[in-house]
Structures are given as structure tokens and as C-alpha cells.
Amino acid sequence: MTTHTPSSVPNQPLDAQRLWRQDKDHFIHPFTDFSVFHEKGCELITDSEGVFVSDIHGNRFIDGIAGLWCVNVGHGRSEIGQAMADQATRMAYFSTFNNLSNAPAAALAAKLAELAPAHLNHVFYTCGGSTANDATIRLVHYYFNRLGKPTKKRILSRRNAYHGTTYLSASLTGIESNNWEFDTLDHLVTHVSEANLYRRPEGMSEDAYCDHLVKEFEDTIASIGADNIAAFIAEPIMGAGGVLVAPDGYHARMQAVCRANDILYIADEVVTGFGRLGHFFSSEAVFDTQPDIINVAKGLSSGYAPLGATLISDKLYEVLGTPQGKGGVLSTGFTYSGHPVSCAAALKNIEILERENICANVRQVGPYLEQALKSLSHHATVGDVRGSHFMMCIENVADKATKELLPLEARVGDRVAFEAQKRGLIIRPVGHLNVVSPPLIWTRETIDTAVAILDEALAATTASLQADGYL
Incomplete structure (x- = not known):
């Protein structure tokens, strides 16, 4: 492998005690353990x-x-920093609403369509993984409303799944401790069992366990009614919920059940995307699925800049891209959708992934x-x-x-x-x-x-x- 050139920016002396105190006194960290934080800080x-x-x-x-x-x-990729600096000095930000766009966002959307499974040709930008999952559900509900199926609202997720911490994505998340004393949108989300081979029923084979999980999924759909269910969301391999690898064939079978019931299949590849399993996208290459939507973030820019994206199939785009009527717009998005500096970072990141x-x-x-x-x-x-x-x-x-x-x-x-x-x-x-x-x-x-x-x-x-x- 090619080794990278470290940044030449000199280190600056830092006041350790002062910064530790500022951090402890003023920065509310994600997932802070307050039983030790007040004493130890970070x-x-x-x-x-x-x-x-x-x-x-x-x-x-x-x-x-x-x-x-x-x-x-890896850390310290000066060429990503330079790509961000070049874009920031040329044009750091301008709106992508309505009839405006920018070059890095356009180029990155085309590159993602090239890398993704062939039917995923359309990109909706967000600011990270939580917002990608949140925006996806809003688009899915909109999709079914446009099709005249307004009752299809429920989302099926899995226990111990992690999909984010915005209000809706936290509701998709099935890790119980993540939502202790937080409210969730329980009327929108139903959780089925995670695929935990280590803790499957005693004496049950892997194949029988897969049958068991698929049957539970089918029974859940029958109980709720397919006409009331919009989508199923799943990580190809569960991340924060325990790095749980499902039985062989599980994802393909779950997708087949979704197809048979007019339920969209959403792959949350925020962790598994961009190489973690050896492919830019793992859904098709590793798990033999063709999701209607793939959500990405994290490895998309290698963390060098906040960025998320929802990759949408041609089938969905045909509906989403049809005007509501005269003056109708797709009235959702973010100020920073397609942020040019973040997109420039992602393009250089993908270039490195491919080149090396x-x-x-x-x-x-x-x-x-x-x-x-x-x-x-x-x-x-x-x-x-x-x-x-x-x-x-x-x-x-x-x-x-x-x-x-x-x-x-x-x-x-x-x-x-x-x-x-x-x-x-x-x-x-x-x-x-x-x-x-x-x-x-x-x-x-x-x-x-x-x-x-x-x-x-x-x-x-x-x-x-x-x-x-x-x-």
C-alpha cells in the first residue's frame, strides 16, 4: 500500500489544564457518563x-x-485538508435550494451513483448519519403519500439497532439504554428481534435460527398489516448494538419478504460503507441485497468533514421527482445539504480509497x-x-x-x-x-x-x- 504524507503544519503548544477545565465546564459530550465526568472530565x-x-x-x-x-x-491526510482549503477559499458555501447547486456536490453525487448498486442513481445530502436516516423516513412517507397510500407509515427496525439520535432516528434505534428517559415516536416504529447468533436459542442451528427470524418478521407484518408499513431499516452488520453478523442469507430473505408486501428495504450503511467490509457498499457485494435506499456518512468523508447522504433508487425517484402540481416543491432539506467543502473532502477521500x-x-x-x-x-x-x-x-x-x-x-x-x-x-x-x-x-x-x-x-x-x- 502507498503510505501518505503527513501534514507539515507545526504543532502549537496547548494549555492542557485550561482546556481540560473549559471542556469539563462547558462541553456537553455525546453519551457523557456523568457518574465519572464531573470528576475526571475527558x-x-x-x-x-x-x-x-x-x-x-x-x-x-x-x-x-x-x-x-x-x-x-487514516489521520493527517494533507491532500484532503488541501482540497477542503482550496474549496473554502474558492467558495466556502452557497445555498443548494431551488435552482442552485455547486460543483463538488454535483461531482460527488455522480461518483456515488457510479459506485453504488446500479439502480441507486440519486443522492439526497444530509449532515451525518442520524440526519440521513431521519430524512429518509420523511422521504419514504412522502413517497407513499404521493402514491395514494397514506396509511403506510410504520417503520420496522430491530432491537439493538443503532440508527442515530435525532428524534426520529433515535426512535429507529433499538438499543434500550440509548433512550432511557428520552421520549420516542413509538407509534411510528416497531422493533423485531436482532440477529444475534451468539445468543440464539440453545441447540438451534444457524439455518433454523434464520428461519425463526424471518418467520417472526412475517408474523409482525401480518399483525400490523402490510398496508400500514412503509419500510424496514437494517444495518448489514449491526454496529453499536454489538457488531452482530446475521445468519447467512438473512438479509436477502428479509428483503424478499419486504418485496412481497410492498415494504421498502433501507440499508443503513453508515458504518459498513466505504471499505469497512472490503467494498464501497456491502449490501449487494457482500449480502446479496438490492436496497431501495442506502444511507451513508462516516467513511464517506473519512470523518474529515460532516456529511451524510441518502442514495435513492430510480423507482423511488420517479415518484419523488414528479411535480406535486403547479408551484409544488420537494419541501425538505438542510442549509448544509451538499456543502461544497464537505463534498470536496469526500471526493478526495474516495480518490484515495480508489488510488491506494x-x-x-x-x-x-x-x-x-x-x-x-x-x-x-x-x-x-x-x-x-x-x-x-x-x-x-x-x-x-x-x-x-x-x-x-x-x-x-x-x-x-x-x-x-x-x-x-x-x-x-x-x-x-x-x-x-x-x-x-x-x-x-x-x-x-x-x-x-x-x-x-x-x-x-x-x-x-x-x-x-x-x-x-x-x-
Whole structure:
């Protein structure tokens, strides 16, 4: 693989204590754990290069989460920064409403249509993954209203799915703890079971489990009535809900049920898109589905600028693109839809992904990462190691035989992440889980180093859990 040239911008000295205090006093972070935040605050990450990030004190870490599932081409790509600067100085922003557009937005829409499955030729821009999923549902409802089917409103999602945190996308999200004491739009969303092979019914084969899930889906549709259901939304592999890989053939079968009931199939590829599974889009290439809509964000710009997009099929566009009547407009969108600087970043990001054949690196190195992480299964707390390519998860348990979980107060995921970070690796704790979702430029050598750190971290975690009486 081609290595990138790091940024030549000199580091500037920062006042660590002052910034830590400003952050703690004024910045409300997403998913803040207030049981520890008021005392500990946050670690400030200030610098990055390639697969590494550094904190304000100069400590260097291997990035094991790609920022947050998104820095796919790695950190410090000066050519992306330059593309953004060039666009910002030429024309940083102008409206894309009505009869106005800009060059990067137009070029990126065409490029996405080229990369996506052949029937997805139309792009609606948003500011990120949550807004992409939110806007999608609004467009889906509008689509069926235009077809004279106004009762088709319900959206089917899955338990433990993650689709965002705007009001509607949070309602699509099926992770129970995400919505504790928040309101949700329960009249619009029904959740069916997630596809969790690790925790499927005892003695049930993978094929039988797939039959079971599809039957539950069919029964749910029959109960609600297909005339009341607009769409089913699913991540090809569940991300924040536990990196859950469905049984073979599951997605294709679920899509077939949708087709038979005039229900749209929405693939949330915010995480799986742009190389994480070795392809720009995984729905068709990996899971043999042809979604009516694919939503993307994160890897679209490798996190260098906020950007999301909804890719819409020709079939839907034929309806959405038909005038409502004289003076009628598609009256939805965002001030920053098709933001030229973000689109310029995405175009350069895609150029790098193609030029360096990064998807091929994921296909070649991903299985090595899978096997290396599975070697950690000897630890007492490691119940399952699962995922695919550069999208992996460790599930920590109290008892491997029964799959019983440790109590929440043991904070096992946090313990593993803390021990790993002490040794120079950042991974993500999600309750009893630890997610590994690195930049797509990790090499075998990087994997060996990261897994060696995780090996030590898991051993230290087991010792601390035993000392505290949890094991």
C-alpha cells in the first residue's frame, strides 16, 4: 500500500489544564457518563497521523476505532485538508435550494451513483448519519403519500439497532439504554428481534435460527398489516448494538419478504460503507441485497468533514421527482445539504480509497484481524469474538458456559478499554462489549501490536475483576 504524507503544519503548544477545565465546564459530550465526568472530565486528543493519535500530554496511541467508525483512510491526510482549503477559499458555501447547486456536490453525487448498486442513481445530502436516516423516513412517507397510500407509515427496525439520535432516528434505534428517559415516536416504529447468533436459542442451528427470524418478521407484518408499513431499516452488520453478523442469507430473505408486501428495504450503511467490509457498499457485494435506499456518512468523508447522504433508487425517484402540481416543491432539506467543502473532502477521500486500493487491503488483511482477535478467546471473560474484516467486537461475560453477563457496576468494557489505553491502544467500550473498528490502513504488523496490547489488557482486567469479587 502507498503510505501518505503527513501534514507539515507545526504543532502549537496547548494549555492542557485550561482546556481540560473549559471542556469539563462547558462541553456537553455525546453519551457523557456523568457518574465519572464531573470528576475526571475527558482526555483531549490533539494530534493524529496515519493510524496514531496523541493526547494533549503527548501520549501516543494506536487508533483502534477510526475516530468513531469513520477515519477510514487514516489521520493527517494533507491532500484532503488541501482540497477542503482550496474549496473554502474558492467558495466556502452557497445555498443548494431551488435552482442552485455547486460543483463538488454535483461531482460527488455522480461518483456515488457510479459506485453504488446500479439502480441507486440519486443522492439526497444530509449532515451525518442520524440526519440521513431521519430524512429518509420523511422521504419514504412522502413517497407513499404521493402514491395514494397514506396509511403506510410504520417503520420496522430491530432491537439493538443503532440508527442515530435525532428524534426520529433515535426512535429507529433499538438499543434500550440509548433512550432511557428520552421520549420516542413509538407509534411510528416497531422493533423485531436482532440477529444475534451468539445468543440464539440453545441447540438451534444457524439455518433454523434464520428461519425463526424471518418467520417472526412475517408474523409482525401480518399483525400490523402490510398496508400500514412503509419500510424496514437494517444495518448489514449491526454496529453499536454489538457488531452482530446475521445468519447467512438473512438479509436477502428479509428483503424478499419486504418485496412481497410492498415494504421498502433501507440499508443503513453508515458504518459498513466505504471499505469497512472490503467494498464501497456491502449490501449487494457482500449480502446479496438490492436496497431501495442506502444511507451513508462516516467513511464517506473519512470523518474529515460532516456529511451524510441518502442514495435513492430510480423507482423511488420517479415518484419523488414528479411535480406535486403547479408551484409544488420537494419541501425538505438542510442549509448544509451538499456543502461544497464537505463534498470536496469526500471526493478526495474516495480518490484515495480508489488510488491506494484500500478496499483490497481490507479484504486481504481483514481475515488476519479476525483470526488474531479470536486468539484472545482463551481469556476467562471473553465469551465471543465476532464481526467481519475491519468491524470486530469482543463480548465479555462472567461465565463462558452459561454466557451470563457481569453486573453493570463491574464496568467490564470500560476496564478493558482503560487497560488497553494505558498500554497505547484506544478501543471502544459499549457496556460489556469492546469494539475494534480501526482505520482501513492497518497492516498485519499494526494488528500484531494491537492484539498483544489487548492480550495484556484482558489479563489485567480479569485480575482486577477477581480482586473486586466479580469473578
